[in-house]
Amino acid sequence: MAAIRKSGGVVPYFWQGKLVDPRDDEFAEHLSLQRFRTIENAASEEVSVGWITPADPTGDNFSPEDLDGGIGTWLRFRIDKKSMPMKWLQIHRDAAEKARGKKMSAKERRELKEDLMDQLLPRVLPTITLVDALLFDDRKTVLLFATSKSAKEAFTKLFFETFSIQLEPADPLQSGMRSDINDELKHTLERVNPIRWPNTTLDNAKTRAPITDMPRPAPSVVEPKVAKKPQTETSASDSSQNESPPFEVDEAAGMSAETTSTEDALEAPVEAKMEDQQ
């Protein structure tokens, strides 16, 4: 078994309440109840998320020694995702349209897609993502070694399902509230406003404008999801976008990136292959 990674991205979480002692057999039993279950032979597009150990990628064994991460507990979960390869769908549709000499109707396309999914999905192997975390029970802290939104959501959900404990991200608010600053400062923290630093490039005198507060950003309101109107005509590329599986894959395993931000571009090489880190 290779050692835990020595580079990459990490997202810290805190929890409150009491977790099962990771040294107890009961801890491994909890993991076992939410173990990874294979979808290798599934005939539909689906995602499977569950615990495994660094020593056993199947999720069949949870020996306490396999969770030994020195001063922490080494957790690993696996995300398998099976989805229809859209290129195959496009090739078959192009061939069908060429053979009959005209475009297929939306209904015909749907039927062709359903037929192909029945035929091809049992033969498609799922993509696999392995994600590690280090849990420090005495500090009520867990470090997740993945930064993608999908991996974070999968992890917090799996953790809750396993231990009935809600993880809180160590963001600027939670990190402050969890720190040893006094209650008065914590009270101030909850209500503090951003500093508006003066723009001195606009000053034409030697005195600069005063420092002021600016309004604190309010949490955005989540709009209720509106059901999408069924599409009657889709192109091949439309089809691949609209019918993507319900789970965004983790960039860490070399699957499709969910964002192209500067940071992700910067981190891509170090997150590209987990095995490299080990």
Added chain:
Amino acid sequence: MSQASQGVETHGFLGEEFLTWMWFKWETEGGEFTLSGGRIVGIAIDDFLTFAALTEDETEQTLRRGSPTRTEEARTALRQGHRLRKARLLIAEGERQWTATIDAPSLTLGGVKLPEDAEECESEMDRTADRAANWLALHEIVQALYRLFLKERLTSDYQSTGAEQQANWMAR
């Protein structure tokens, strides 16, 4: 909205102020901090900076390679009142040195490089234990630095003391 993203949305600016404060402390005081328990850590801004946009319509500015903190673009951004959104830091404690890119609004760490494995590590298990200790140490250093910042930032006279000094530095 989940609680997970609420803290980032409402208090992400504090992470940005924290990162900018570390730059200020590094340039004006050398970047050495004494943490609780007498631990001394040193920080330096490395070769990657992103300035937060002042408004949603503005463009984020990223500077990378070389010494971006010394560039005219960086000084102009500070003079315009921009905060740091991301920066790659060198963090050292004793013999150990980490590099990490801090995403300020979430305080997550990207592109981390741990110190070299200890020479005493003879097995993969030893290496795991050593690295786990280094991951935790990095997390605790960042949290401790943030705590130092908060203790200064949340005092009632901050605007007339620490912020005033930082504003003068930003205006240079």
